[in-house]
Amino acid sequence: xxxxxxxxxxxxxxxxxxxxxxxxxxxxxKSNIIREALIIYIQHETEIKxxxxxxxxxxxxxxxxxxQMVQILGYEEARKVAFFVEVAKKSFExxxx
Amino acid sequence: MTKVVMDTSSLISLELIGLLEKSLKxxxxxxxxxxxxxxxxxxxxxxxxxxxxxxxxxxINNDKISISKIKNxxxxxxxxxxxxxxxxxxxxxxxxxxxxxxxxxDDINAAYGLEGFAISKNIKIKISIxxxxxxxxxxxxxxxxxxxxxxxxxxxxxxxxxxxxxLIKRYLENFK
Numbered sequence: 001x002x003x004x005x006x007x008x009x010x011x012x013x014x015x016x017x018x019x020x021x022x023x024x025x026x027x028x029x030k031s032n033i034i035r036e037a038l039i040i041y042i043q044h045e046t047e048i049k050x051x052x053x054x055x056x057x058x059x060x061x062x063x064x065x066x067x068q069m070v071q072i073l074g075y076e077e078a079r080k081v082a083f084f085v086e087v088a089k090k091s092f093e094x095x096x097x
Numbered sequence: 098m099t100k101v102v103m104d105t106s107s108l109i110s111l112e113l114i115g116l117l118e119k120s121l122k123x124x125x126x127x128x129x130x131x132x133x134x135x136x137x138x139x140x141x142x143x144x145x146x147x148x149x150x151x152x153x154x155x156x157i158n159n160d161k162i163s164i165s166k167i168k169n170x171x172x173x174x175x176x177x178x179x180x181x182x183x184x185x186x187x188x189x190x191x192x193x194x195x196x197x198x199x200x201x202x203d204d205i206n207a208a209y210g211l212e213g214f215a216i217s218k219n220i221k222i223k224i225s226i227x228x229x230x231x232x233x234x235x236x237x238x239x240x241x242x243x244x245x246x247x248x249x250x251x252x253x254x255x256x257x258x259x260x261x262x263x264l265i266k267r268y269l270e271n272f273k
Contacts (some may be wrong), residue, residue: 060260091223092268094231
């Protein structure tokens with residue numbers, strides 16, 4: 001089994017106060033609270049990344065419209081995906097013309 | 098001969114698959130000084146990208162790729178964002194100052210950040226695959242080689258499983 005590694009991070013005093021309040025109410029150590037928060041955050045971000053990748057691929061395959069993509073990803077993120085697909089398509093179809 | 102400006106990532110992409118020098122038969126490449134500096138930094142590493150950067154530098158030192166000094170440094174600075182660094186901003190300013198209408202870059206986040214300026218200056222942004230398509234169109238590489246080089250590029254650049262792979266599959270079906 002791999003040994004845990006030490007990670008040092010700087011946080012503002014307000015956040016530290018909130019962690020300490022949780023420490024008291026949950027009867028958990030600060031380390032456990034932060035570790036659990038990190039695991040949830042990373043899982044969430046990984047899932048969002050997968051959703052974005054799947055949607056992008058469906059859009060590139062013509063299976064969903066730009067509007068459908070906007071509904072799920074929001075306008076700015078959908079625009080970015082559409083831009084990438086457009087640049088890639090033009091690179092294939094036009095070469096350097 | 099098509100004139101293009103290329104950023105560090107796209108130069109490395111073509112060199113990694115061994116097509117950069119061959120590309121010089123059909124394209125005239127200009128880069129801003131900052132790209133040369135980025136390549137020098139990369140060449141200090143002994144990994145595959147570092148070795149490719151050293152080969153690109155050889156082409157620059159032998160005047161096969163030309164360097165352009167940016168005049169409008171202020172504009173290049175204005176274009177900087179969290180996704181666009183000096184390498185990319187000077188590339189698009191280089192296009193504008195030298196009346197070059199094609200910018201090749203493989204960093205899509207940076208390309209997105211430069212979209213507005215590119216539209217205003219009528220500059221087309223393409224990814225390095227456009228050079229492969231052009232080599233094929235000019236019969237420098239055949240159907241089989243195009244397919245192999247594209248697959249090699251995807252693998253080398255770790256673009257597997259993404260949007261690009263879907264488009265590539267669709268495009269390469271035309272050459273089966």
